[in-house]
Amino acid sequence: MKNLFIVVLLLFSSLTWAEETQVENDPNKTAESDPIKVHATSSTNTYFLGEKFFLDIMLMGSDTVTPFEASEFPGFQHTIVSQKPLQVQKEKAYHIRLALVPVKSGQMVIPPQFIKVADKTYETQELAIEVKRPEISKDIKLDVQLSKTDVYVGEPILATVTWYTSLPLYAFKAVDLEVPILQNASFRVLNSRHEPNPNDKNAIGLPVSQNRIIALRGSTTIEEKEYEFLRFQRVIVPLSPGSFELGDARLLSVFPTKLKTTQQQKRWRPTYPSFFNNNFFDTEVNNSNVKKLMCLSPKLTVRVKELPTQGRPNDFYGLVGKVDLKVSADKVVLESGSPIKLDIDLSKHSFPEILEIPVLNQQLPFTQSFKLLPNKRIGELREDGTKFQRTLRPIDIDVKVIPSIRVPYFDPERQTYGVAKSEPIAIKVTAASELTAFDAIVSGPNKLKNHLEENSEGIRHNNLSANLLKSDPLVSDWIWAFLIPPGLFLIYYQLSAYSRLKVSDPKRALAIRAFRNFKSQNRAKSIHELDEQVQTYFADRLQLTAGAIIAQDLQETLKQYISQNDFDELRSLLDHLKIPRFTETHQSNIQLDELIQRSQKIVRLIERSLPNA
Numbered sequence: 001m002k003n004l005f006i007v008v009l010l011l012f013s014s015l016t017w018a019e020e021t022q023v024e025n026d027p028n029k030t031a032e033s034d035p036i037k038v039h040a041t042s043s044t045n046t047y048f049l050g051e052k053f054f055l056d057i058m059l060m061g062s063d064t065v066t067p068f069e070a071s072e073f074p075g076f077q078h079t080i081v082s083q084k085p086l087q088v089q090k091e092k093a094y095h096i097r098l099a100l101v102p103v104k105s106g107q108m109v110i111p112p113q114f115i116k117v118a119d120k121t122y123e124t125q126e127l128a129i130e131v132k133r134p135e136i137s138k139d140i141k142l143d144v145q146l147s148k149t150d151v152y153v154g155e156p157i158l159a160t161v162t163w164y165t166s167l168p169l170y171a172f173k174a175v176d177l178e179v180p181i182l183q184n185a186s187f188r189v190l191n192s193r194h195e196p197n198p199n200d201k202n203a204i205g206l207p208v209s210q211n212r213i214i215a216l217r218g219s220t221t222i223e224e225k226e227y228e229f230l231r232f233q234r235v236i237v238p239l240s241p242g243s244f245e246l247g248d249a250r251l252l253s254v255f256p257t258k259l260k261t262t263q264q265q266k267r268w269r270p271t272y273p274s275f276f277n278n279n280f281f282d283t284e285v286n287n288s289n290v291k292k293l294m295c296l297s298p299k300l301t302v303r304v305k306e307l308p309t310q311g312r313p314n315d316f317y318g319l320v321g322k323v324d325l326k327v328s329a330d331k332v333v334l335e336s337g338s339p340i341k342l343d344i345d346l347s348k349h350s351f352p353e354i355l356e357i358p359v360l361n362q363q364l365p366f367t368q369s370f371k372l373l374p375n376k377r378i379g380e381l382r383e384d385g386t387k388f389q390r391t392l393r394p395i396d397i398d399v400k401v402i403p404s405i406r407v408p409y410f411d412p413e414r415q416t417y418g419v420a421k422s423e424p425i426a427i428k429v430t431a432a433s434e435l436t437a438f439d440a441i442v443s444g445p446n447k448l449k450n451h452l453e454e455n456s457e458g459i460r461h462n463n464l465s466a467n468l469l470k471s472d473p474l475v476s477d478w479i480w481a482f483l484i485p486p487g488l489f490l491i492y493y494q495l496s497a498y499s500r501l502k503v504s505d506p507k508r509a510l511a512i513r514a515f516r517n518f519k520s521q522n523r524a525k526s527i528h529e530l531d532e533q534v535q536t537y538f539a540d541r542l543q544l545t546a547g548a549i550i551a552q553d554l555q556e557t558l559k560q561y562i563s564q565n566d567f568d569e570l571r572s573l574l575d576h577l578k579i580p581r582f583t584e585t586h587q588s589n590i591q592l593d594e595l596i597q598r599s600q601k602i603v604r605l606i607e608r609s610l611p612n613a
Contacts, residue, residue, distance in 0.1 A: 036061035038115055040124035048134050048292055049105045051252065052176070054081070055098045057124055059115055063092040066116040073111065075104040075131075079210075082545055101178075102131040134252060134292035139166045141227075142251045142297040144179060146236070150303045153241055154320040155412050156351035158192070159234045161208070163251055164227040169217070173254040173290055175207065175276055180246045181236060181300060182209045188237040188575055190353045193381055196232075204230055206276055211552040235353045238304040249297040254290050311417045313408040317358055322411045323385075324348045325420035329402060332425065335432045336399075340392045344405065346420075347385030355379065355386040358407060359594075365403035371395055378565045378572075394429045401426050514540035515607040527592060531577035534599050541610070550574060561609040570602050 037060045047053055059065065063085030070078055081097040096115070102108060110127040141164040147157045161179055165172075182189050195214065196203045202217040215230040307320075326345040334340065346355045357379070361372040370392040379388035392402070402425040410417050518537040524530035538549050542557055551571035558567060576595060 034061075034120075036117060036120075036122060038122040038124055040110070040113060040127060042110070042127060042129070045127070045129045046132065047102055047129060048132050048252070049102055049250075049294065051292075052099055052101045055100055055110060055127075057096040057098075057113060057115070059094040059096075059117070059122065060088070060091060061093075062117050063087070063094050064117070065094050068096050068113075068115060070098060071111055071113055073100065075102060075108050076110070077101040077103060080545060102129075103178075105131045105133045107131075134294040137167075137293040137295060140164065140251065140253065140293060140295045141222075142177075142249055142295045144181070144249045144297045144300060146181075146300065146302065149301065150305075151238055152305050152320055152410065152412050153238055153307050154318050154410070156190075156235050156237050156321065156354050158351075159236050160231065161233070161249070162229050162231040163215075164220075164222065164229045166225055166227050167255060168259065169228045169230075171256055171259055172276070173256065175251065175253045177206065177208045177249070177251050179209050179249045181302070182211075182234060184244065184246065185578070186238065186240050186242070186244060186304075188239055190235040190237065192233040192235055193353055193383070194233060204276065206230060206232070208232070211550070235351055237354055238302070241304045241306040244302045244304065246300040246302060248299045251295050253293045255293050256290050258289065307410055308415070312410075313406075313417060313419060315358065315363075315406060316408040316410070316417065317356075319354075319356070319407065319409040320412060321349050321351060321354075321409060322413070322418060323355070323407060323409055323420050325405065325407050325422050327402075327405055327422035327425070329425050329427070332427045334394070334427070334429060336395070336397050336429050337393055337432050340394070340402070340427070342390045342392060342402070344379075344388040344390060344422075345385060346379075346388070346407065347382075349385060352381055352384060352386045357388045357390075358405070360390060360405070363403075366392070369394060369396070369399045369403075378569050394427070397429045397431055399427065399429050510540040511543065512612075515603070518603055524592070524596060527577060527595060530592070530595055530599060534574070534577060534603070537603055541607075550578070558606065558609075561611075562606060566602065566605060569598070570606075573598050573602060 038057065040055060040057045042053055042055050044053075068080065068083050070080060078098055078100050081099050083094070083096040086093040086095050094115075096113075100110070108129050108131050110129060112126050113124045115122045115124075143162045143164070145160045145162075147159075148155075151157055159179075159181060161177075163175075163177070181187055196216045198214055200216070203214050204217055206213055206215045213232050215232040217228065217230055219226065219228050221227070324347045326347070328343045328345075330341040330343075344357055346352070346357070349355055360366045366372060372393075373391050379386040404424045405422045407420040408417060409420065514537050517540065518533060521533050524533055535549050538544055538554065542554070544553060551567070551574050554570065555567065558570075562570075573595070577599075
């Protein structure tokens with residue numbers, strides 16, 4: 001019903017504004033000279049700071065457009081929610097919906113948007129809106145603390161976000177929290193190893209920067225006043241040097257003007273993820289019995305320094321923070337080609353969440369003596385370190401030692417480079433013994449049974465006399481006449497199944513072909529192109545919006561099908577792929593070939609794990 005109302009509203013607005021829009025675009029043309037009309041609208045012209053609303057664009061007269069890319073929105077955060085063809089009263093149309101969040105207050109203008117149909121470009125009208133500031137409440141406080149604000153590129157820091165409230169926590173109808181450092185493309189954001197357990201009785205789901213996180217509830221006293229608080233932590237890794245004015249974090253909330261009985265507070269127990277799962281568009285949020293409250297945190301500034309070049313090891317791969325290394329092998333006496341499992345233990349690091357091992361299959365001492373499986377860089381996270389495993393196979397009996405592994409790092413405390421290095425491990429490799437299938441069968445205490453015997457006459461006793469081979473009179477031309485038509489129909493029906501599915505259920509059709517389309521694409525020539533391929537796969541497979549997919553969008557769907565380690569690898573991959581979309585100057589130390597291999601591997605794993613579309 002809601003969608004029908006929007007379509008009717010857009011149709012009416014399009015007919016009302018069509019002539020004015022076309023004349024403004026080209027005074028020499030009348031409305032009748034071009035059948036295509038375009039118009040933009042929003043539900044109202046007054047919003048609160050931080051309140052998300054929708055901008056709807058309707059194009060009448062065509063249902064085929066060039067993929068829409070939004071123009072700049074000064075003073076707004078924006079994302080494309082959907083774009084799809086429609087049919088309105090038997091007329092072709094195309095609907096685009098964007099979500100906007102005003103980040104400045106006052107009189108604001110939503111700029112015109114441009115839509116391309118064939119070789120023509122159509123422009124929407126600009127919209128003027130008013131953005132109001134909600135009431136600044138003294139009963140709620142927001143605090144964002146960083147463990148350090150003067151750091152090096154790649155040096156991890158801990159961000160602790162705390163929301164304090166002296167108002168009853170159970171009474172809040174909706175909240176929306178924006179933390180700029182969690183959205184800045186110049187910083188990588190990782191979950192802390194102290195992430196709360198969702199089953200904890202004090203764990204609460206909280207919407208933060210368009211993602212959903214788990215916060216822990218507690219209580220404290222500030223200036224002799226009792227407060228409840230919600231707190232969560234994230235590990236932040238700066239990716240590029242510079243001075244970053246990150247502004248203030250903002251909490252927007254909805255609170256009733258009159259509280260219900262205190263019995264509700266006694267019965268209340270926080271749950272995840274239902275608590276704070278509502279939004280600012282719910283009916284009970286948009287009425288006269290509630291008020292919007294807002295609070296701001298102090299502004300944050302982070303200074304990120306470039307790593308020094310003097311003394312930097314040639315094999316340095318970006319690890320910042322001193323670390324210890326220990327390597328052990330499960331066996332040292334083996335046959336050529338037998339596997340050796342290496343346990344690589346990185347420990348005594350302040351932030352084990354960021355630890356990765358070097359790419360061994362790109363190091364000559366390993367590749368010339370061993371065959372290595374593809375590098376698995378996700379390890380087992382522990383309190384002060386991470387444990388990785390690699391499997392090696394010696395390729396020759398001349399291999400006498402497993403080479404030492406080097407983990408170069410930069411120590412920010414001493415401001416010098418260091419190398420954690422393991423000791424070589426001596427091994428003894430013997431020639432592989434040959435074992436035939438016959439030896440394997442006859443070995444053991446039991447006698448060989450039912451073995452084959454040689455027959456001097458071969459299989460001649462199976463031959464049939466030629467006079468026994470006659471045509472069966474029951475198989476006549478009439479039977480073939482009855483069987484061929486339905487057989488041809490079944491073949492045609494099977495071959496046309498996908499075409500019929502595209503008409504009846506286009507989303508399911510896209511999901512079925514998503515993996516095949518992903519594999520058949522040309523090799524990506526840039527990280528941006530690879531990102532588009534990965535985004536398109538997930539959009540088609542899981543029926544999401546391409547170009548706006550982040551790891552949190554996939555977590556709820558994929559958590560029951562893939563392991564946490566595999567999801568962390570997916571999160572890391574998407575983080576690396578989305579960086580060039582936000583900054584053209586970013587230089588990644590991860591090569592395109594590696595990102596392509598990681599993309600293919602994780603997509604293949606997900607496709608095998610998901611149920612059939």
